[in-house]
Amino acid sequence: MGSNQAAGGVSPPASPHKLPPNTVTILVTVILDVFFIWLVWKSVTDGLWFFTVTIILIALIINYACLRRKNYPLRWLAPSISMLVLMVLYPLAYTLYTAFTNYSQNQLLTKQQTLQVIESTKYLPVGASTYKWMAYRSPENKYLLLLIADNEQVTLLPPLGQSIETDISISSANIPNEIGSYKKLTRVESVKYLTELTEIEFGSPSATYRIKSLNEAAQYQQRYLYQPQTDTLLDQETGTIFIPIEGTFTSPDGQVLVPSFFVSIGTRNFTRLLQSAALRGPLLTVIGWTFEFSILAVVTTFFVGLLLALIFNDSLIPMKIRKLFRSIFLLPYAIPFYLSVLVWRGMMNPHIGILNHLSEQLLIYSPPWLSDPVWTKIGILIVNLYLGFPYMFLICTGALQSIPSDLLEAADVDGASPWQKIYLIQFPLLLIALGPLLIFSFAFNFNNFNVIYLFNNGGPPIPGAPTPAGYTDILISYTYRLAFEGGRGGEYGYAAAISIIIFLFLAVLTLIQFRYTRIWEQASENV
Amino acid sequence: MSESKSNFSLTKTTIKRLKIVIYSIVGCVAILFTLFPVVWVVSASFNPLDSISSQRLIPANPTIENYTQLLTDPSRPYVKWFLNSVKISSITSILVVSLTTLGAYAFSRFRFRGRRSLLVTILLVQVFPNTLAIVAIFLIVQQIGFYFPAFGLNTHGGLILVYLGAALGGNVWLMKGFFDTIPRELDEAALIDGASHWQSFWRIILPLMRPMLVVITILTYISTYGDVIIARVLLRDSSQYTMAIGLWILIQGWYTEEWGVFTAGALLGAAPVIILFYALQNQLVSGLTQGAVKG
Numbered sequence: 001m002g003s004n005q006a007a008g009g010v011s012p013p014a015s016p017h018k019l020p021p022n023t024v025t026i027l028v029t030v031i032l033d034v035f036f037i038w039l040v041w042k043s044v045t046d047g048l049w050f051f052t053v054t055i056i057l058i059a060l061i062i063n064y065a066c067l068r069r070k071n072y073p074l075r076w077l078a079p080s081i082s083m084l085v086l087m088v089l090y091p092l093a094y095t096l097y098t099a100f101t102n103y104s105q106n107q108l109l110t111k112q113q114t115l116q117v118i119e120s121t122k123y124l125p126v127g128a129s130t131y132k133w134m135a136y137r138s139p140e141n142k143y144l145l146l147l148i149a150d151n152e153q154v155t156l157l158p159p160l161g162q163s164i165e166t167d168i169s170i171s172s173a174n175i176p177n178e179i180g181s182y183k184k185l186t187r188v189e190s191v192k193y194l195t196e197l198t199e200i201e202f203g204s205p206s207a208t209y210r211i212k213s214l215n216e217a218a219q220y221q222q223r224y225l226y227q228p229q230t231d232t233l234l235d236q237e238t239g240t241i242f243i244p245i246e247g248t249f250t251s252p253d254g255q256v257l258v259p260s261f262f263v264s265i266g267t268r269n270f271t272r273l274l275q276s277a278a279l280r281g282p283l284l285t286v287i288g289w290t291f292e293f294s295i296l297a298v299v300t301t302f303f304v305g306l307l308l309a310l311i312f313n314d315s316l317i318p319m320k321i322r323k324l325f326r327s328i329f330l331l332p333y334a335i336p337f338y339l340s341v342l343v344w345r346g347m348m349n350p351h352i353g354i355l356n357h358l359s360e361q362l363l364i365y366s367p368p369w370l371s372d373p374v375w376t377k378i379g380i381l382i383v384n385l386y387l388g389f390p391y392m393f394l395i396c397t398g399a400l401q402s403i404p405s406d407l408l409e410a411a412d413v414d415g416a417s418p419w420q421k422i423y424l425i426q427f428p429l430l431l432i433a434l435g436p437l438l439i440f441s442f443a444f445n446f447n448n449f450n451v452i453y454l455f456n457n458g459g460p461p462i463p464g465a466p467t468p469a470g471y472t473d474i475l476i477s478y479t480y481r482l483a484f485e486g487g488r489g490g491e492y493g494y495a496a497a498i499s500i501i502i503f504l505f506l507a508v509l510t511l512i513q514f515r516y517t518r519i520w521e522q523a524s525e526n527v
Numbered sequence: 528m529s530e531s532k533s534n535f536s537l538t539k540t541t542i543k544r545l546k547i548v549i550y551s552i553v554g555c556v557a558i559l560f561t562l563f564p565v566v567w568v569v570s571a572s573f574n575p576l577d578s579i580s581s582q583r584l585i586p587a588n589p590t591i592e593n594y595t596q597l598l599t600d601p602s603r604p605y606v607k608w609f610l611n612s613v614k615i616s617s618i619t620s621i622l623v624v625s626l627t628t629l630g631a632y633a634f635s636r637f638r639f640r641g642r643r644s645l646l647v648t649i650l651l652v653q654v655f656p657n658t659l660a661i662v663a664i665f666l667i668v669q670q671i672g673f674y675f676p677a678f679g680l681n682t683h684g685g686l687i688l689v690y691l692g693a694a695l696g697g698n699v700w701l702m703k704g705f706f707d708t709i710p711r712e713l714d715e716a717a718l719i720d721g722a723s724h725w726q727s728f729w730r731i732i733l734p735l736m737r738p739m740l741v742v743i744t745i746l747t748y749i750s751t752y753g754d755v756i757i758a759r760v761l762l763r764d765s766s767q768y769t770m771a772i773g774l775w776i777l778i779q780g781w782y783t784e785e786w787g788v789f790t791a792g793a794l795l796g797a798a799p800v801i802i803l804f805y806a807l808q809n810q811l812v813s814g815l816t817q818g819a820v821k822g
Contacts, residue, residue: 042674051670072724073637077645080630080695087692088652090667091660098662308557311550316543325554327808331561334804336753338771339793342778343564346786354567386560394815418542449658449756454775476656483662492662499659506654514647 025075029066033059047112050097054090058082092503098496099269102247103262111244114261115226115233118249122201122208122220123237131209133217134175135190135197136182143193144182145202147209147217148172157202157209190214224257233257262493269497282462282469282478289377290474293452294445297384298438304385305392306430310422313400326397333390341454344383345370371460373471380472384451388441399433400426439513443506452477475502572790593791605792607766608773612752613799615683615769619690620747624740626691627698632728634699635706636714646700653696661760664689668761681763689761690751698743705739706732741807742814749800770796 036059043052061081065074109117131147144164145157152172156179158164170176177184185193194214201220202209211217224242225234233242233249242249248260273283308329312322332340347355348369356366369379403426411421431438452458458470458477468481475498483495573589597605634646657664665680668689672679679685709732717727733740755771762768768776774796778789804811 039674043670046673048670048673051667054667071639073633073639073642076629076633076637080626080699081645083626083688083692084649084652084695086667087664087689088655088696091657091663092652092655094663094666095655095660304557307553311553314546314550316546317550325558326812327805328558328561330804330808330812331565331801334749334801335565335797336749336771336800338753338755338775339797340564342775343568343790343793346789347564347567386564391815394812398815418546443654447656447658449656454755476658479659480661483659495659496662499656502659503655507651510651510654511647514650 123223297445301388309396593787612770631702
């Protein structure tokens, strides 16, 4: 319908992005804006600052794209850019921020959250008044507490954070056996549930009661009091004052309160990388293998792919056979990679692995694939070859077929040998065409976490390494372990610092690659 | 004259024979390398449960015990995992293709301020290792979950959001390269005839892009289907697992009792992707090779 109308009109070829935004666009934008405002308001109330900034950024992008007619092209881009901001830029910014903090498993919370946890600690003041008690229990395993003061005054309390509504009048003379679905516990039952009962806090945050023993309940008080003007915590039981030092509340005599919160520590994560000899040791080994692996992975897959492409591009072999072989070579590309890695790991397993059985029978020696550093590295390269050669085979085939055939015919006429044709014509042309892809492949393998992690989890471990590290760990898997498997708890801040360095290195590499390829020219034309 | 001519043809046949010998040897080794793991997995999956270490290539007493155990054990809902994987991968790849196509069209057909810097930024940002941003990704999914429970932790919605963000950059570039190969005269003619950008995109350009759409759909599907790392951090409940995590956890007890069941699960799990891949093989191959050479 729309196209008929447009085709019928004799309107001049006005480019649509000269038109003002139409009603529908404005309506959609307004609806989205209402949604964004609601979201920003909610997240500000909850104090999620990073989230708020991200949402505002996305809202700005969408409004900028939709409300200015000059920005019509951006409307096509708005959905993907919004997703990129949310799921790539936000994590990147957050990691950058983390790199300058001491964020770790022990320092996971913000200051506000830490104070909340610490302030919920209660203590029993000396000389606090005590009560006799009775408890009620519902079939859903909930409790009510009935306190009887020395002056016979009776109060009924729900667990902290809950409320009760009852119109039964209760006094010391009239203690009901049932309140709603709650039933009064007998003394024997009270003994039975005592451990459970002593864990529960009853009442309201300002007046919290707990059961001390079978005969006594008492009012507990908040132990630590935050004093905003001095930024300290006062221990109301002992009078000690705790001062926050790098995210941990510490008393003058060295006592600390758990949990800690994370604070900015400047560039210390980065200087630690350079200065700490203990960390540098495994790090150098890891960096060395990262480069070895990325280069060897590209070289092995490329040469196997190229060799097969050369052979199965030769018209000497009947077309049908060539097609069949090409299809078979694509198989590793079609199998989900994690399955391939796990299967290879199984085949190289010393107990049940078929490769070990075979080589034991044929060569009387079975390589310790998963426990010897050198053999594990060889194993990883084999697995990576299996995963990577089909792609190289494909792109080499494509590149070979795009080499003009008259070049090769001319070489034939000049009496070139097949080897000369490969070496002098096909190979240089291939490298020019595929150079950027090889650099891309290097960058990919530099971060090829999956193969390393799934094959042997970076192992075998380097003995005596101060942080968990293995001989086949590449930078990214080493960093992952620092963050998630560290002995002293996840060192997120330190891991983030390394990720930022990896990122910068690869970003520079990508930029250099751009500089020297047609991609760059394409991107810069007509701007 | 005649002597040199016969000499020439002799060397040619020798070279030809030599080539055939070399080709056969290399071809056979390559085929063996490619097929061996697959054949072994097939064989292992039909091997009786208790005889893994004495496995032969052709099992002495083939059995489907591994399969029945895989499909019936209530502690690992394999069918559920499988359906989860199919659901997540399908939705992700459809959304990725839609979003990247829109974006790539803009980059290819419009000239606007900031176009070049946006293109470069998208690729640079993509170099950032996703694996290491996992803490941040966890946090943002959690925060989204506060307001939209369907996209929070332990939901498939949240997982799909993460995959969407990760898949966009590189694919926009790949797709843009393809839009660039379609002559601009085609859509300019349509625009002059009064069609809107949307109409020329939908009616003229998109049909020509079919092979590329297939390539990106399949590649996204395969990589989503195979993700272990992100899914494992975001999904907690066994009933929410994808097949990748399910099988990965199954095999954590390392290759002794569970090996046969694992291979059965791996085979069944890989089958749909392999079938899809080979059904669309021609489009995939032409798409990938062209994409590679044209950059």
